Amino acid sequence: MIPFWAQDATHAMALLSTLMPLVAFLAIMLGTRSKEKLSAGLSIGAVAVSFGCSFLLLFRLWNLREPLEYSTRWVALNTVEIPFGFLLDPVSLLMLCIVTLICLLVQVYSLGYMAGDPGFSRYYAFMSLFAWAMTSLVLSPTLLQLFIFWELVGLSSYLLIGFWYEKFSATQAGKKAFVMTRAGDVSFLLGLILVLVYAGNLSIVEMNSPGFAGLMPSTMVTFAALLIFGGIVGKSAQFPLLTWLPDAMEGPTPVSALLHSATMVAAGVYLFARLFPFFTLSPAAMGIILFIGTVSMLLAATMAMVARDIKQVWAYSTISQLGFMIMGLAAGGYFAGVFHLTTHAGFKALLFLCSGVLIHTFHTNDLFELAKGGVRRLKIPMVALAVAAGALAGLPPFSGFFSKEAILAVLALSSNPIWLGAGFLGAFLTAYYAFRVIFILLFPPQTATESSDQLSGLPSAPKPSHHEGSSMTLIWPLIILASFTLLLGFLQGPLENFLVKEDKHVLLSHGVLGAWLPFIALFFALAGAGLAWVEFGRQGARQVGFAERVPFFRDLFSQRWYLDHFYRFFVDRVVDRGFSRLFAQNDNRVIDGSIDAMSRGTLETSRFLAFLQSGMIQYRLLASFAVMVLLSLYFFF
Amino acid sequence: MIVPFGHVLMLAGMLFLLGVFCTVTRRNLIMIILGVEVMLNAAAIAFVGAALHWQSLEGQAFVLFIMAIAATEVSVGLALIVYAYRRSGSFDPSSYNLFR
Amino acid sequence: MSLYAFIFYLTGGLIVASTAIAITRRHMVHAVIYLLFSFFGTAVLFYLLGAPLLAALWVIIYAGAIMVLFLFIVMMIRTDTTSEVMFPLSQWLPAAIFGAIYLAVGVAVVLMTPGTEVALPMVVGSPREFALYVFQNHWLSIEIVSLLLLVALVGAVSLGRGRGEEQTEDEA
Known part of the structure; x- marks a missing residue:
């Protein structure tokens, strides 16, 4: 067992390694956006600190036997308690080191790559956000916390892919990445709910413990595993949802490096590895x-x-x-x-x-x-x-x-x-x-x-412009x-x-x-x-x-096996013409129709009433006379 | 012995109907006021007949008030008509429909 | 049928006939003149029904003042009434229907109420009795009515100051 004092220090290091990028993100967004060098320095410094902490953690816990879990209660509902904290075990520590190392290198690299970009500070802020989301995802003790940061990773990758937002294709690519991964995330969330219904909590340690098989019927385990795998498919760009990743190249190249190696797509595989014992059920x-x-x-x-x-x-x-x-x-x-x-x-x-x-x-x-x-x-x-x-x-x-x-x-x-x-x-x-x-x-x-050797003097040839x-x-x-x-x-x-x-x-x-x-x-x-x-x-x-x-x-390969065409077709035919037309018709006919009918009814009624209400005094007199007559009929007979 | 009270009431009712008819059908503001006068007239006859029927002066006293009301109504009403006529140049009640 | 009854039916018929003629006249002066006959008949009827003071007042106020006021206004305005739509169908048809119902109801009520078939007695409320009665029992109401007349006077005067035309010009 690790002595008591070490637990505290470990905890502190875990905290430092995850929260430093968030601090940097907030500081850049709130204070130092106008100062580019300072923003970059803050971000790199933060990620360097978290890199150092994570490596210290890795060495300190090299002989770790049991997973270490630190958690505080975040939300306590009637029957469900949602903790929030850190889970330190070999795979998360290893992943943490990879993430922080790659983040650090990419951020240093970006100093040169992004130099002179008008959104330099914003870039570093997003990078820090990305680092925070990914490190917190890696250390999540529960699937719910993991899911929250999973979504944050999706958000920050959306922001970074569409970083050059003045480029139409970049915004499109960001949107595509966001929407396609979202399709997987829906399935992930459904899987989480399924697990929650049976197990009562989403603790990763419990899900991976051998006793978990007793909590859920095996068909349900298969079902939940496949649903959670749906999230992995979206995030890691696996078979049906793979076309967003090539489009995500619209972002700056360091972002691609980060997305592809350590953060966004790796999160999916990491989740799989994280829940490996669960999946083997x-x-x-x-x-x-x-x-x-x-x-x-x-x-x-x-x-x-x-x-x-x-x-x-x-x-x-x-x-x-x-x-x-x-x-x-x-x-x-x-x-x-x-x-x-x-x-x-x-x-x-x-x-x-x-x-x-x-x-x-x-x-x-x-x-x-x-x-x-x-x-x-x-x-x-x-x-x-x-x-x-x-x-x-x-x-x-x-x-x-x-x-x-x-x-x-x-x-x-x-x-x-x-x-x-x-x-x-x-x-x-x-x-x-x-x-x-x-x-x-x-x-x-x-x-x-x-x-090209001959023409190297000409301005038209692509020339090195190395700073x-x-x-x-x-x-x-x-x-x-x-x-x-x-x-x-x-x-x-x-x-x-x-x-x-x-x-x-x-x-x-x-x-x-x-x-x-x-x-x-x-x-x-x-x-x-x-x-x-x-x-x-x-x-x-x-x-x-x-x-x-x-x-x-x-043609087949360069058109990506026509997957995008299929999606386009699917979206056009099934979603656009099927569902959305159905919904549009529901909107038009049922909802709008009923409101239209109501307003038309009101209009007709008021038109009818307005016809009665001719604004002429004699009709009113006539009406009061008629009422008097009818009242006399009522009272005397 | 004059006539049965019912006949007086029927006469008053018939006069009242004539007044209502005039008020409701004539497209002329002055004729509408005239119809109102006719209705008041009918009411006065009914009151006087009732006073005789029940041997009470209350009915006759009420006719006095009817007369006062009629005088008031006619003076204010006619003044209003004249005023309205000056503004719109018409006696037709159907042309007074600004609120429609 | 006694003489009184004869006079009653005669004047009643006269009143109804002259009122009916009055309300169907296109020319308003004619209408007012015919209505004058109707009011004189009413006054006779009052006298017959034992209200001599009311008969006198009726002639003075109704036939005299009010009708003269009508005549005065009609002549002052000198309007062209030939264009008037006399009895539009949309007005007289419902009026006739409800009037018929009204008459039927009225006759039925009168016939069904016991006591209405009894002939009225011949009693005269002398002006003195009437005056004493009114001022003993209704003096407050009389004062209120006089106030009402004063208000009507002021209102009529203020309406008749001729502001209408100015405002029309303003708005035009």
Whole structure:
């Protein structure tokens, strides 16, 4: 047990690490909006403090056995008590460290990237809000608190995606992200209510305890698990709701890095990992989740194969990798999923930050334009990009190799070989599209290079506009993240000890394929990279991918499997023409109609009364005479 | 012995009906006032007959008040009519419908 | 049928006939003159029914003052009444219907009330008796009525000051 004084200090550190960004957000919004440097300093300082605290917490609680829970009563209803506080256990601590680290690096990076933007202070305020929401989400002891911050994460990502609100597409993308994740959140909330009805509270520790199965019938557990997974689908952009994520590229690139690696989309997978024991109560739900993860992984990988926008490629790869994590988790590989989440956070942030440097320098998102511009001259970003792509593709010695291999090992354990096959296919496709980007960037077509060399004097060619002052703030996070990517893979053992205290090495017994598994995975990754080399890298390559040669696939992939069209169609047909017409008709006919009828009735009645009320004295006299006569009739007979 | 009280009442009633008819149907403000006078006349006849029937001077006293009321009504009413006529130039009651 | 009864029916018929003619005249002077006959008949009827003072007052005030006032106004305004819609259907038809009901009800009530078929006695309330009665029992009411007449006088004067035209011009 941890001594008493340490509990207090731990609590204080947890408080500091979550609340500092909120303080920074409030301070910036209320006081220092006009002073850009001060705002940025506040925000970075706050996130640095929370980063320091979270790492101290991680070291202090490295040998933690039981989850630590600090909570105070927030709302006490008749039967339901809603606590508010912190839950410190290995997965939340690890996630907290990732979040604060990525936030810190991204904020430092943004100093250079966002320099001169009119909304500089606002940007940092939103970043702080985002950090606060995410850290609080990570440490939530109950699902209700988690849900509140879940929504706050959605809100701040909406604000950041639509940060350049004068751009129409940015506001549209922000709206799309918000609405599509909201569709998932409705399902999440329903799931929460279902759990609340049966269990009486939403404590994560209780939901994960083995006794929870006795509280709910197994069908209800499956149902609740699927509903909660709906929220994960929305947040992590899994299969039916995946199209918002590529559009979210409209935000500033550091925001994309943050969204894709540590915060927004990671929140979904984190929730899955958080409630992992709960989900394992329902094998049926796990099967469905495994299927959805696989489908999203493969779909997004195919989309990434044909995208021309560098950020779009990484966006699709994020969906794909998230699907991969979910596959790993759903197949029972708790550690594998969380480990891949960790490594992915590192190399995906690196990918985006490198791309950000390229985009910042050449002012274009298009791969071929970037290649023509001569990105290969930017040595450090390109090396970092290659490292990140290697990690993404799962090549040793980069971190991605280890985590991917862990997931594949878990998949190999499952009875159905389809999942393992899908995993290998995914690894192959991932390596292919990752190196496609690298080769396109590194080896522009010969003619294009020459012409760009010749035309470099012309103003029309995209030219580097590197500000010397900002370069170091842009580069340092890259170096840190690249080293992180290189080293993290070798920390697999300690991390596994930290996350999974008991049942050690049960998951590491590789099924049928045994010890050959890493080599098979490596073979597929190398095959993908090799195919990319053949098509994009070698001398005189046409730089047209095999998928792009078939028009059907090209259209299918670049149109995102027509998902958006389907949504458009669905929204048009079912929602617009079906429901909303129904509601509109209800509005028009029933509500408006009844009000119209009432007013028309009033009007008609008053018109009739006005006809009686001719304003002429003789009719009044006549009426009073008639009344007198009728009264006499009444009284005398 | 003159006539039965009922006949007096019937005469008064018939006169009253004529007055009402005049008031209600004639499209002329002066004729409306005239109809009112006729109605008051009918009421006075009924009161005098009633005074005779019950051998009480109360009915006759009431006719005195009716006369005073009639005089008041006619003077104020006619003054109002003249005033209204000067403003609108019409005796037709249907043209006085500003409140409609 | 005694002489009194004959006189009653004669004057009654005269009153009803002259009133009926009066209310149907298009020309207002004619109407006023016919109504004068009706009021004279009423005065005769009062005399017949034992109210000589009221008969005299009736002639003086009603037939004299009020009708002269009517005549005066009609002549002063000198209006053109030829354009008047005499009996619009929308007015006289309901009036006739309700009038018929009214007459039927009135006749039925009179016939059904016991005591109305008894002939009236011949009694005269002399002016002296009447005056004493009124001033002993109704002196306050008389004073109030005189006040009412004064108010009517003031009102008529203030209405007749000719402000109407000025205001019309103002509003126009």
